[in-house]
Amino acid sequence: MDRIADYQLIRPLGEGSNGSYHLATTPRRLGIAADQVAVKVLEVAAGDEAFHRLTRELRTFAKVRSAHLVTLYDAGQEAGRCYYAMEYCPLGSLAHPAQEMSREEKVAAVADAARAAHDLHEAGIAHRAIKPSNILLTEEGAKLSDLGLVQLLAPGQTITGLGAVGSVEYLDPAIMRGERASRSTDIWALGVTLHRALTGTSVYGELPDRDPLLAVRRVLSSPPTLDPGLSDAEAEIIRRCFDKDLTARYGTAAELADALDALGSAS
Structure with missing residues (x-):
């Protein structure tokens, strides 16, 4: 074509x-x-x-x-x-950057994506497809992309998109259990995205990418495990994104972005 x-x-x-x-x-x-x-x-x-x-x-x-x-x-x-x-963002994505990124640059990119998610949330929208390939890179910072799974949060106004759910790895298990996409489920995805960006590994190990049903079963039966190569500060931020107690999870994506800014400044 x-x-x-x-x-x-x-x-x-x-x-x-x-x-x-x-x-x-x-x-x-x-x-x-x-x-x-x-x-x-x-x-x-x-x-x-x-x-x-x-x-x-x-x-x-x-x-x-x-x-x-x-x-x-x-x-x-x-x-x-x-x-x-x-x-068009010529510098690539967090998944496939045009040039090698430092750890600090990766953290900053996820922080920018968190700010974008917060702006969507304030407008009543959950992105529902946050992952490294949807975080595009520019000279001014990162931008959140790919709208295929955006869903309105307002009751009775749901947009489910035009295709299948994205990578299982980045979905909060709550969505797999039938709960509605929300601020907290996007924050979960941001935590998984940060883990993948910093370690190159999944919090679930290697998932069967050709068998989505098996991948979902594994995610629902296995708690996320953090890579031991993470610093204590990095691990704490990611762990808080995953907290089953939603009152302990970051309340907003902006709060997560601030934590990532502080992490980058301390590096």
């Missing part, structure tokens, strides 16, 4: 939940300074109803003002395929 609508696709950027990302030339009609944008093309054909769900989700997200959320430019549908365009 070398084109969708009036976007000339330059090269693939990678795979995300429910679709693929492409670097594309910016159509003149967008009226923005950037020469290139990132375009996500959903991998499943979608009718008008699915497209309306997508655009509703994007509009909800775009209304949130945050320096740490990717900027959305456009959404459309062509030949049954939905797509949306957003700012």
Whole structure:
């Protein structure tokens, strides 16, 4: 595929939940300074109803003002395929950075993602797909991306997205048990993301990536285990993200971001 609508696709950027990302030339009609944008093309054909769900989700997200959320430019549908365009972040993601990152830079990136999550939460939205590949890197800091699983927190206004749940590793077990996505479940995901970024390992060991049901069973039956290579301060922050007692877990993602700032300053 070398084109969708009036976007000339330059090269693939990678795979995300429910679709693929492409670097594309910016159509003149967008009226923005950037020469290139990132375009996500959903991998499943979608009718008008699915497209309306997508655009509703994007509009909800775009209304949130945050320096740490990717900027959305456009959404459309062509030949049954939905797509949306957003700012291109050439430095890669926390999962696949364009250059090696220091420990302090990784902590700062997760702190920025936590601030983005807090801004979403204050608007009544849970991201529900926080993980290293959805934390994009820029010269100014990190930005939270991938809207495929965003869910409104307001009762009766749920947006479930257009595909399967993302990586099991980053999901709070409470969601697997049928509870609603919330501030606390995103904070759980931020804790797992920090652990993965700092250690390169999962808190559950190696999960069977080809058998989601088995992976879910393992997560539900095994408490998260922290890598012994973490510092005491790092381990304490991550452990608090996982606390089963929600009153002991960070109350807001902004509180977690502040703790990560303090951790970075002490390094």
